[in-house]
Structures are given as C-alpha cells and as structure tokens.
Amino acid sequence: MAEMIFERLTHTLEEFVAMVVDFLPRLLAMLIVVILGWFIAFVTRFVIRRVLALLKFDAFSEKSGVTQTLTRVGLPPPGELVARVVFWVIWASFMVLGLSVLGIATLQEEISRFFQFVPHIFVALLILYVGFWAAHFFSRAALLAAVNANFPLARLLATFVQLGIAVLAVTMAFDQLGLAKTAVLIAFSITFGAVMLGLAIAFGIGGRFVARRVLEKQLIEREPEKDEKEASPL
Amino acid sequence: MNTVSPGEEKPIEGSLLADEFIRELVAVGEVDLLVGVPTLNDAKTVGHVVQAAQIGFAKHFPRERTVLVNADGGSRDGTPEVFMSVAVDAPHRLLASQPLRTMHRVSTRHQGSPGAAAALRTIIAAADLLRAKACAIVSPDLASINPAWIDNLLRPIHKEGFDLVTPLYYRHKFDGLLVSNFLYPLVRAACGQRLREPLATEFAFSGRLAGHLLEQGFWREAEDVSSPEIWITTLALLGDFRVCQSFLGPKVHGAKDARQDLVGTLRRAVGTLFRCLEAQESQWSSKTGSEAVPTFGFPYEVALERVRFNRKRLLQMFRTGVTELGSILQAILAEGTLHEIQEIAKLADDEFLYSDELWVKTIYDFAGAYHRSVINRDHIIQSLVPLYRGRIGSFVLQNHNASSEAIEKAIEGLCEEYERLKAYWLDRWTPNK
Numbered sequence: 001m002a003e004m005i006f007e008r009l010t011h012t013l014e015e016f017v018a019m020v021v022d023f024l025p026r027l028l029a030m031l032i033v034v035i036l037g038w039f040i041a042f043v044t045r046f047v048i049r050r051v052l053a054l055l056k057f058d059a060f061s062e063k064s065g066v067t068q069t070l071t072r073v074g075l076p077p078p079g080e081l082v083a084r085v086v087f088w089v090i091w092a093s094f095m096v097l098g099l100s101v102l103g104i105a106t107l108q109e110e111i112s113r114f115f116q117f118v119p120h121i122f123v124a125l126l127i128l129y130v131g132f133w134a135a136h137f138f139s140r141a142a143l144l145a146a147v148n149a150n151f152p153l154a155r156l157l158a159t160f161v162q163l164g165i166a167v168l169a170v171t172m173a174f175d176q177l178g179l180a181k182t183a184v185l186i187a188f189s190i191t192f193g194a195v196m197l198g199l200a201i202a203f204g205i206g207g208r209f210v211a212r213r214v215l216e217k218q219l220i221e222r223e224p225e226k227d228e229k230e231a232s233p234l
Numbered sequence: 235m236n237t238v239s240p241g242e243e244k245p246i247e248g249s250l251l252a253d254e255f256i257r258e259l260v261a262v263g264e265v266d267l268l269v270g271v272p273t274l275n276d277a278k279t280v281g282h283v284v285q286a287a288q289i290g291f292a293k294h295f296p297r298e299r300t301v302l303v304n305a306d307g308g309s310r311d312g313t314p315e316v317f318m319s320v321a322v323d324a325p326h327r328l329l330a331s332q333p334l335r336t337m338h339r340v341s342t343r344h345q346g347s348p349g350a351a352a353a354l355r356t357i358i359a360a361a362d363l364l365r366a367k368a369c370a371i372v373s374p375d376l377a378s379i380n381p382a383w384i385d386n387l388l389r390p391i392h393k394e395g396f397d398l399v400t401p402l403y404y405r406h407k408f409d410g411l412l413v414s415n416f417l418y419p420l421v422r423a424a425c426g427q428r429l430r431e432p433l434a435t436e437f438a439f440s441g442r443l444a445g446h447l448l449e450q451g452f453w454r455e456a457e458d459v460s461s462p463e464i465w466i467t468t469l470a471l472l473g474d475f476r477v478c479q480s481f482l483g484p485k486v487h488g489a490k491d492a493r494q495d496l497v498g499t500l501r502r503a504v505g506t507l508f509r510c511l512e513a514q515e516s517q518w519s520s521k522t523g524s525e526a527v528p529t530f531g532f533p534y535e536v537a538l539e540r541v542r543f544n545r546k547r548l549l550q551m552f553r554t555g556v557t558e559l560g561s562i563l564q565a566i567l568a569e570g571t572l573h574e575i576q577e578i579a580k581l582a583d584d585e586f587l588y589s590d591e592l593w594v595k596t597i598y599d600f601a602g603a604y605h606r607s608v609i610n611r612d613h614i615i616q617s618l619v620p621l622y623r624g625r626i627g628s629f630v631l632q633n634h635n636a637s638s639e640a641i642e643k644a645i646e647g648l649c650e651e652y653e654r655l656k657a658y659w660l661d662r663w664t665p666n667k
Contacts, residue, residue: 063565063607063608063610064610137610140613143558143562144562144613144617147551147554147555147559148496148555148616148620150551150554154558234496
C-alpha cells in the first residue's frame with residue numbers, strides 16, 4: 001500500500017518536473033519576446049518622434065488646430081500621441097505574441113483576434129486625426145464667415161460646427177473599433193436629432209420674424225434697404 | 235468684319251486659341267493696335283465700350299491697322315452678338331475722321347474658366363499672334379469710357395516706347411480705399427515705383443511685354459484668383475520694362491458693379507498680391523524708397539457722386555472681429571500689434587484712431603503670416619476683413635471734412651510709412667533671417 005502511494009507521488013512529481021522542464025523554456029522565451037518587444041517599441045517610438053519632427057507634423061497639427069483640440073481634452077500633441085500609441089501597440093503585440101509562445105490552447109483564439117484588431121486601432125486614430133482637423137478647420141471657416149457677415153451668434157455657430165464634426169469623428173472611430181457600436185450610434189443619433197429639433201423649435205418660436213424676413217428677402221422683389229445705398233469700403 | 239460662332243471651336247494642340255479664332259485672326263493679318271474686351275454677360279454695357287474704342291481708333295489712329303478683340307467667358311445674354319453687331323453711326327458727328335483702313339472686330343469664346351485670367355490670356359495671345367505693337371484692355375461695363383481713353387492708353391506705348399500703361403483715375407476722396415490704403419502703398423514699398431493703380435482693369439502693354447507675359451507660369455494659378463492684373467503690373471515693375479501711367483478721368487462702372495463684395499474682393503486682390511510678391515521675393519526685397527513714374531494725360535476735376543459710409547457699422551464690425559477672432563489674430567499678428575489693436579478696439583467712436591503705423595504693421599504681419607502659412611491662407615485673408623473695416627472707419631473719420639489735396643497728403647504719408655517700415659516687413663516675412 002505504502003509502495004503504491006510512494007509510486008503515485010513519485011509519478012506525480014516526475015510529471016510536475018517534466019511539466020516545469022517543458023514550461024520553463026517557454027516562459028523564458030515569452031520573457032525574451034516581451035523584453036525584445038519593449039526594446040523594439042522603444043526604438044520605434046524614438047524613430048517615429050524623429051521622423052514626425054522632421055516632417056514638421058506637430059507644426060502642421062498646430063496650424064490646423066488638431067493640437068489645440070487634443071490639448072483641450074488633456075491629451076499630448078498629435079506627434080507624441082502617435083509615438084505613444086505605436087509604442088503601446090507594438091509592445092502589447094509582443095506581449096500577446098509572448099503569451100502565444102506559452103502554448104495555452106484557450107488563449108490562441110483571443111490572440112488571433114487581437115492581431116486582427118490592431119489595424120482597426122490605427123484606422124480609428126486616423127479617423128480621429130482627420131475628424132479633429134476638419135472640426136477645427138470648418139469651425140474657423142464658419143467663425144470667419146459669420147463675423148464678416150456680421151452674424152450675431154458667430155461664436156456659437158463655430159462651436160456648434162466644431163462639436164458636431166468632432167462628435168461625428170469620435171462616433172466613427174468607436175464604430176471602427178467595434179466598441180459599444182449600437183449604443184454610440186444611438187446616442188449620436190439621439191443627440192443630433194435633439195439638437196436639430198431644439199434649434200428648429202427655438203428658431204420657429206424665437207426667430208419667426210427673422211425667418212419671415214429671410215423668406216421675404218428671398219422670394220419677394222423688394223426695394224433696396226437703407227444700408228444698400230451706402231458704398232462698399234473698397 | 236469677322237464673326238466666329240461660339241461653341242464650334244476646338245483648340246489646336248498646344249495652343250491657347252481655338253482653330254476658328256486663329257483662322258479669323260490670320261484673316262485680319264498683322265496689326266499695329268489691338269483693344270481687348272473681356273466679357274461675361276455684359277450685353278447691356280458692352281456696346282458703349284465698343285463704340286468708344288472704335289471711335290477712338292478712327293479719331294486718334296486713322297492710319298494704323300487696328301482690331302477689336304472680344305474674349306467671352308460664355309455669356310448667356312448675347313454679349314458676343316452685341317459686341318459684333320453694334321454700329322458706330324456717323325463718326326463725323328463725333329469729330330472722328332473716316333478711318334483709312336478696315337477696322338476689324340473678332341469675338342471668341344475663350345478656353346478655360348470663365349474668369350478674367352483666361353480672357354486676358356486669350357487677348358494677350360491674340361496680340362502676340364497679330365504682332366500688335368500696342369494692346370489695351372478695357373472693362374466691358376464702363377459707363378465713363380470715351381474715345382480719348384483709347385488714345386491715352388495706347389499712345390505712350392505706340393509713340394513713346396513704354397511697355398506698360400496703367401490708368402490714373404479721378405476719384406471721389408473716399409472711392410478706391412482698398413487701392414489707396416493697401417494696394418498702392420504696398421506695391422510702391424515693394425517695387426520702388428509710385429504706380430497709383432496696380433490693380434486696374436484698364437491698361438495697355440507693348441508687344442514685347444505681351445510675349446514675356448505669355449511665357450510666365452502664373453496663368454494657371456491666376457485662373458483661380460481672377461486678379462491677373464496684379465501679376466502683370468508687378469512683373470513689369472520688377473522686370474526690365476518701361477512703365478508709365480495715363481490720366482483717364484473719372485471711372486464709373488455700369489449697374490452690374492453697384493454693390494461690391496468686400497470679402498470676395500479682398501480674397502482676390504490681397505491673396506493675389508501676397509502670392510505674386512512671394513513668387514518675386516528676390517526682386518523686391520532689396521529695394522528701398524520709391525521714385526515717380528512718368529504720367530501722361532491732362533488731369534481735370536469733375537463733380538462726383540458722394541460716397542457715403544456707415545462709420546458706426548464699420549467700427550462695430552471691427553470691434554466684433556477683434557473680439558471674436560482673437561485666437562486667429564494671435565497666430566497672425568505680432569504680439570505688440572495685436573495688443574495695440576485690442577486697445578484701440580476699446581476706444582469710443584469719436585476717439586477711434588487706427589494709426590498709419592499700426593495699419594502698416596498689421597499689413598506686414600499679415601503678409602508674413604501668409605508667406606509662412608501660419609494657418610490656412612484663405613482664412614488669413616478673411617481675418618483681415620474686420621481690421622480693414624476698422625482702418626477704413628478710422629480713415630473716413632479722420633478725413634471727413636478733408637479736401638482732396640489733404641487726402642492726397644494723407645495717402646502720401648501712409649506710403650512713406652510703408653516704405654519706412656519695410657525692414658519690419660522683411661523681418662516678419664522671414665523671421666529666422
């Protein structure tokens with residue numbers, strides 16, 4: 001009886017040692033992959049920073065207003081943001097690769113899903129960049145046009161344009177990442193619809209006389225107004 | 235008289251001119267003088283311009299070979315037909331002699347966009363093809379043109395050997411404020427010559443300058459901005475060409491021009507001027523001071539319709555612009571300039587003063603910002619609009635009761651300020667130098 005127990009224990013111990021002997025090199029390989037990944041990510045981040053500095057990416061982003069938009073929400077300038085994102089994506093990819101070296105069968109599917117997901121991160125980043133650029137550009141264009149036309153709510157109009165485009169860009173980025181797809185789309189639709197309805201009601205009630213004047217100006221042939229007799233300052 | 239039916243024309247390979255148009259020009263043969271009329275829906279006014287040009291030829295150049303060329307941008311009101319068919323009745327009634335040669339008229343639908351640049355390029359190409367010694371361009375909507383204008387524009391080139399003649403108009407003291415406060419002083423400070431109308435729609439040029447212009451690469455760009463006249467003027471001023479100006483009298487446009495768009499005009503004129511200065515930087519950056527250009531014609535004064543402004547509205551729009559566009563102006567203007575502008579925006583209407591020095595610094599800051607593209611270039615020009623309104627409000631306020639002589643003196647003072655601060659301009663143009 002004691003012999004049997006001893007034999008079983010020895011067998012288990014041998015199996016455990018065999019498992020450890022089998023697992024340790026894989027663990028070591030994983031650690032090497034992770035450390036190598038960190039090193040590659042570090043070097044890539046350095047290279048990206050340099051290349052973007054040479055391309056004057058941050059100067060362009062500042063001119064186009066993307067930097068200001070990001071700074072407003074507590075994010076670094078776009079060049080630094082890209083470098084950091086690339087660093088983490090590369091390192092995370094190597095970490096996931098390291099996990100796959102361990103050979104844990106249940107993780108394999110998740111790992112392959114992760115690698116399929118990586119391109120979406122970059123597309124989402126691109127969407128956000130272009131979206132923020134467009135938001136700032138069109139907001140500035142709207143502000144200039146409104147100020148030069150002596151429109152009384154110029155700032156409000158510009159803010160509305162900027163927010164609208166930025167929210168649209170964020171929604172598209174989330175959609176690209178597949179995060180809370182339906183919820184984000186519904187939230188966007190409700191918000192957009194509500195704002196439009198609110199504006200329509202506000203204009204309908206508060207600005208009905210303005211609307212009437214605008215329509216009359218467009219549809220009815222009229223006498224020149226007093227200020228039209230004044231010269232253009234050219 | 236030759237006619238070309240629009241719509242049937244196809245350009246020959248590598249040419250600006252349509253085959254049919256070239257055939258018509260070849261039929262005309264070499265000419266001494268050419269008057270070009272670029273048109274686009276000007277049927278109501280072009281007849282008067284054609285008559286003035288034709289009588290001008292008959293009266294002042296009866297022995298010369300002449301042609302009137304119309305480059306139309308695709309009018310839908312029958313402008314080319316009016317151009318070709320308008321008759322000059324009884325020239326003797328206008329003390330014009332019977333011309334000794336056939337007076338040709340040719341009309342074509344020009345290639346490219348319907349803007350002024352494509353029309354102008356077509357006329358210049360026609361002048362080059364016909365080896366015209368002198369070519370004048372006149373607006374199709376001029377109500378005040380008379381036959382003497384043709385003589386005043388063409389004679390300095392035909393008889394005196396000049397290459398470019400620009401007009402000198404008699405204006406109301408508050409007419410042409412963009413020219414007097416911005417275009418004239420800036421071109422004068424850059425090119426070192428006192429040419430009063432650098433953006434004139436009436437001007438004349440020699441065959442030599444026509445050939446030089448056709449070789450330039452700005453035409454493609456000019457098609458977008460519709461102000462090629464500034465390119466022509468600065469190219470002649472900075473190149474090896476003899477430039478003069480000729481007094482034409484008052485300039486009155488037809489009904490189409492009654493209410494001008496300030497933003498659009500600034501975008502076209504200022505944007506084009508900044509771009510063309512950028513392209514010719516090496517030729518103007520070392521110039522200092524300025525000299526007078528020869529002036530022809532007999533200056534006279536007439537009573538002009540009063541030009542009225544709503545000063546209160548101009549100043550209110552200036553203040554709104556300074557407040558609302560603060561962040562944009564911060565990117566364009568030097569810190570000191572912006573601070574001063576913000577300070578004057580706080581002044582009451584009757585104390586308001588946008589000084590010459592501050593205005594010149596504003597313009598030089600804008601020119602530098604445009605050159606360095608600190609933000610989108612079109613946005614830079616649009617940001618200038620409220621400041622321009624402020625300057626004009628101040629100019630009108632300061633000179634409300636001033637005589638024409640006093641206004642001239644004020645403009646001369648402003649020009650000297652532009653010249654004095656040229657070093658500041660160069661500093662703002664390329665700050666790293």
